[in-house]
Amino acid sequence: MANKMVLLPVLLSFLLLPFVSTALTQDFCVADLSCSDTPSGYPCKSSVTANDFYYHGLAGTGKINPLIKAAVTPAFVGQFPGVNGLGISAARLDIEVGGVVPLHTHPAGSELLFVIEGTVAAGFISSGANTPYTKTLYAGDIMVFPQGLLHYQYNAGTGPAVGLVAFSSSNPGLQITDFALFANNLPSAVVEKVTFLDDATVKKLKRLSVLLQLQALVLSLLLLFPLSHGLNQDFCIADLASGDTPSGYPCKPQAAVTADDFYYRGLNTTGPAIPAFNIGISSAFVTKFPAVNGLGISAARADLAPGGVVPLHWHPLATELLFVLDGTMVCGFISATLNKVYTKTLYKGDLMALPQGQLHFQYNVGETTAVALSSYSSANPGLQILDFALFANDLPTEVVSKVTVLDELQCLVLEVPLLSLLLPFSSLALSQDFCVADLQSPDTPSGYPCKNPNSVTADDFHSSALASPGPVIPPFNTALASATVKQWPAVNGLILAFTRVDILPGGVVPMHTHPRASEVIFVAQGCLYAGFVSSDANKVYMKKVCKGELFLFPLALLHFQYNDGNKTAVAIASYSNPNPGLQITDYGLFGNDLPVSYVVKTTFIKTEEVIRLKALFFPSSLPSAR
Template sequence: MILPIFFMLSFLLSSSSCNALDFCVADLKTPQGLAGYSCKKLELVTVDDFVFSGLHAGNTSNLIKAAVTPAFTAQFPGVNGLGISIARLDLAVGGVVPMHTHPDSSEIIVVIQGIIAAGFVSSANKVYFKTLKTGDIMVFPQGLLHFQINAGTTPALAYVSFSSPSPGVQILDFALFGNDLPSNIIEETIFLDDAQVKKLKGVLGGTGRQLDGDDDIKFKSELLIVVPKAIALPYELPNRFEPRFPGVNGLGISIARLDLAVGGVVPMHTHPDSSEIIVVIQGIIDAGFVSSANKVYFKTLKTGDIMVFPQGLLHFQINAGTTPALAYVSFSSPSPGVQILDFALFGNDLPSNIIEETIFLDDAQVKKLKGVLGGTG
């Protein structure tokens, strides 16, 4: 009898000494790292750290007629380290949440009022689209392109939960056209023509600088909507590597060989489930990615150079030399997944009007790209 009581007391004492691990309320005065914020001192934590009353109606008087009011770590310190957060979504009539991804989170939406058309595109390029009514719920897997549109005649309201206290967001239009990503890079990696790119950069505040300094490789700026000859390789890249190399199963790593002929391009794409490292073995490769803060990180890589691309972010590689290029690409997952932007938008049955509303392309451009890439809609 004494022994069980001893073990029970030991368990209770050890549990009480670990109460500080129940939560880690963010100390917003400290820098935010990949793991979140440092913990607030336990003696300073109160119930108010776990309550948030700021999810008020947002201002939808803007270009997209939508407003997202977040309760992420920066607004709601109590969610720090807990793997969850929430936001309020207001959509005026005609309101749109443009095509976007959350690199660090899956998402669930519940419609409180109105009618919302919502959908996402999988790494297998399949479209999942549904018109949601009051009380309906839909989930959007981490890192995949998705959107929401007010499909009714009255304002819509929804609450959106995330599997991260800081989910991050990469809005496609701004990632491509709202920064200093060179126009010729965009034209080469997503096959839009020069006039369309400049028009969108004008609307969204981007610049169209040419490559300079270390990045002075010249590109043709008059690209037509034509798939380059070396583009077959990335479209054959498998979403799962285990069937080819069973030994990597469960080990959190895999690898691929990348061959780029002269003029070869790995188009703008993401890996929803993996970060990536490239090492150049032969040739010259222009590579870059766009962060969730809409900053462009671009570099011309030579033999022996290495570059890392964080999980879920748009990135690309281009043979910038006059000879074939070879690289090896490692992933932080045995099944990294791949979502190639052009095919996710134009190579399936995603309706043309949805594309036009969520990424602001005109009807003629969308139909032209669907024709080239085999899409319907």
């Protein structure tokens, strides 16, 4: 027996060799920030240590901006290269009394806010029904903000507020509405065309924005685009009473959705104890927090008593970002490709990234309870504990012996098993070439259920929806015809959709975003001006585009088109989502029942001007009209 135990490490190393050749080419890709970025992230750094998966930058209060009385300290790929390509990142939010994070969007990520200290009022505006969802959050509360939607936070208490924010992207982007419209070199004449503001107002706002003193009137006139052009869903609150699908649960009816659905208080205290490991775990996965359904993000809290341990395990469907709220712990993971261990001692305020599917662990090395908040790049990351997978089920002992190089006696008595050679597969790819939408069934986060394949014909893949112009929308002098999943069920699940845009002379497609899609337009007739505003440098990219030419609008960024010629311009727009969504900036600000006080706090517009604007757009939202 002793000789066999001595030989085990050698035998294991030889047995691992064949599997290295079949492993993924990379378990992670720590960003080499000296290289240029790419659409999927930075090139990989060649020399990696445990320090690359560790970040201390969120441990202290950020630099407060005097205008908004708040600080956002990021741990995006630019600051924390370890998250490169892992689909997750974080930030620390510090808001002083009276402070605000004004209305903004994150074009490339959903956001999960966990309040560590104080009281925060938060909310977002949906793009489909233009409904505001608002909630007051306290320490231990959590709220989710779907990707690309206008949202805000402000301090609603009498002391400082602190929050940890997680994003479903390593570089989620940030676009502050006021600054995108007025604090750049977008010509005043263009702003007038795409927002219906008059010349004097635009110039005044631009002057004030440059001085970072945006406290003036934002006056616009907007008539809503037909709702058929809106996003089929900005979110999909899980209907847990229905069966799960590979992409998530069916959606709860949106008419029944309230702000409470985006709120969860289950992480404010220690979770149920697991005595064997001396820990308590509480989760905010989709089964506990249905709002994260389909949003690619979730969270959990772990409380480790002195000596407590989260044993070797992995999450098959998600990368984990661990933030230490209190205490001291050792955290580490094992690379599947290199079989290398990366460990680090973490203290309060530290972060560590644990790549998807990699074996990892945590244990408390301090004398007090250690508390960690983990965010995941999936609404349901999955969990498989190595010990339990090998020894806590009815897998026959002789089978365990065969597949782990342990003999049967060791399998019976071993408390800490060796690493198994073959990790179990967590999921299988769908066996379908297409999924023509069954529009009679409830929607899901990834689209509609599939029509019976036996009833699918070539006609399902053909559409004449764009053969002629759609109805003209008079204020904009523009006609829209759509071929999204509602009009063309064949695009269901195929991550694309189309729209025909006919812009009459003098017509405009006003400033707007598509929360879930990038857009490419192909000009089929005439010429038009097209442009968008970047979220990082707040830079305007505008170009005259003529017949046969293309122009690209990146995911969820503010953009517009207009025709200043004397002939109708026709463009075909394609989207990277069968339901791209539509949120028109002016209407999102003033065309709903978001309270006047909230608009004032999050846009810096004076109260009397907000009342005046709401009287134009949504009179019933004013107290005097109720």
